[in-house]
Amino acid sequence: MSTVIMGSARDIVEECGVARFIFTDFPLGNPCGKPWDVAMQRSIVGMALDLLERAWMPRMTIQTPFCWDFHRFPAGKSLRQALGRRDATVDRGNGS
Amino acid sequence: MYQLRTYRSFVSYIDRSREYYAAHGYTKPYEWPHYDGVPFTPLKKPLTECRVGLVTTAGKPKPPGAVAAMLTQRELYAEPANPPPQRLFTDDLFWDKKATHTEDVDSFMPVNRLSEYAAAGRIGSASARFYGVPTDYSQGRTLERYAPQILEWCREDGLDAVLLSAL
Numbered sequence: 001m002s003t004v005i006m007g008s009a010r011d012i013v014e015e016c017g018v019a020r021f022i023f024t025d026f027p028l029g030n031p032c033g034k035p036w037d038v039a040m041q042r043s044i045v046g047m048a049l050d051l052l053e054r055a056w057m058p059r060m061t062i063q064t065p066f067c068w069d070f071h072r073f074p075a076g077k078s079l080r081q082a083l084g085r086r087d088a089t090v091d092r093g094n095g096s
Numbered sequence: 097m098y099q100l101r102t103y104r105s106f107v108s109y110i111d112r113s114r115e116y117y118a119a120h121g122y123t124k125p126y127e128w129p130h131y132d133g134v135p136f137t138p139l140k141k142p143l144t145e146c147r148v149g150l151v152t153t154a155g156k157p158k159p160p161g162a163v164a165a166m167l168t169q170r171e172l173y174a175e176p177a178n179p180p181p182q183r184l185f186t187d188d189l190f191w192d193k194k195a196t197h198t199e200d201v202d203s204f205m206p207v208n209r210l211s212e213y214a215a216a217g218r219i220g221s222a223s224a225r226f227y228g229v230p231t232d233y234s235q236g237r238t239l240e241r242y243a244p245q246i247l248e249w250c251r252e253d254g255l256d257a258v259l260l261s262a263l
Contacts, residue, residue: 029191058134
């Protein structure tokens with residue numbers, strides 16, 4: 001059976017080793033796209049189908065280009081924020 | 097956006113869960129599976145002729161009533177994909193409940209998105225059923241019971257490929 005894993009825990013899946021993996025760097029819970037964002041979900045599933053079709057060897061990972069907006073959650077750190085090690089970063093993109 | 101970072105961007109759940117449980121006094125860390133050799137099955141026919149199915153780690157909706165819900169055990173299941181489920185049970189799973197929600201089934205099991213791709217001809221067809229496997233840290237049960245049963249259902253339904261989505 002040809003398979004594709006869709007998930008947001010990159011280290012667990014890649015440590016195990018799977019045939020094909022679509023990784024979206026989101027908080028756990030929405031590996032196939034943000035809730036109600038049909039266009040994003042369609043894009044991620046499309047990438048999974050592309051990988052299903054085009055992968056030629058195991059352990060192939062595609063990271064989707066989508067980012068999670070953590071500024072929407074000012075009430076406290078999400079689990080993703082609490083688990084992620086975030087040192088002070090230098091944002092070159094904004095000229096700082 | 098260009099940044100300089102001293103840590104990797106994506107979360108290392110293996111490291112952080114080990115540290116968390118060690119801090120709470122658990123001295124034996126969970127041992128995550130690692131395979132040197134990974135099986136790979138290429139598609140045997142064009143994707144446009146393939147039947148594709150979905151596997152989720154979410155559970156079936158629990159019955160109404162606190163006691164009945166509490167007594168319902170999570171187990172393997174295969175349910176009709178049409179009509180698509182409006183909700184699945186995810187409360188007992190370890191996903192980020194502060195950051196998001198799972199009210200939209202397609203955000204973690206894209207049953208409608210897959211049907212749309214079938215209607216558009218990207219795939220031959222979507223499976224008539226979707227399959228649920230409980231999140232279980234027993235690697236023995238996963239390998240010896242759950243995986244063979246899921247594979248049997250996939251073969252019953254004539255699947256060529258499966259998308260497995262982990263919450």
